[in-house]
Amino acid sequence: MCLIADPALRDIDTASWSLSERARLYTTELKTHLDSSRHQLHLGxxxxxxxxxxxxxxxAEDAGQPVQSLHLLDPLEFLR
Structure with missing residues (x-):
């Protein structure tokens, strides 16, 4: 399990990052902590x-690493 906190909690300058910028950071963090050849991705x-x-x-899927499951907890209203 790898928990990634939003960088804006530590650095106010990152609060204006786009969704794709945050996702790229999170993807980099996952690669740092998990060996993709041994781990399946289950994201939430x-x-x-x-x-x-x-x-x-x-x-992840564009990079050829399929995600096994995606769990959305209380997603924002526009996702529903």
């Missing part, structure tokens, strides 16, 4: 994190 996101998780799925 809560609230705005659900949007980020969906974007991470797109990046």
């Amino acid at each position: 996101g809560w609230s705005f994190g659900a949007c980020v998780a969906m974007e991470v799925v797109v990046l």
Whole structure:
């Protein structure tokens, strides 16, 4: 399991990052902590994190790493 906190919690300058910028950061963090040849990706996101998780799925699958599952917890209203 790898928990990634939103960088805006530590650095106010990152609060203006786009969804795709956040997803790229999260993807980099996942690659740093997980060996993709040995780990299957099961992603989850809560609230705005659900949007980020969906974007991470797109990046992972575009890179040839399928995501086994995606769990959205209390996603933002526009996702419903």
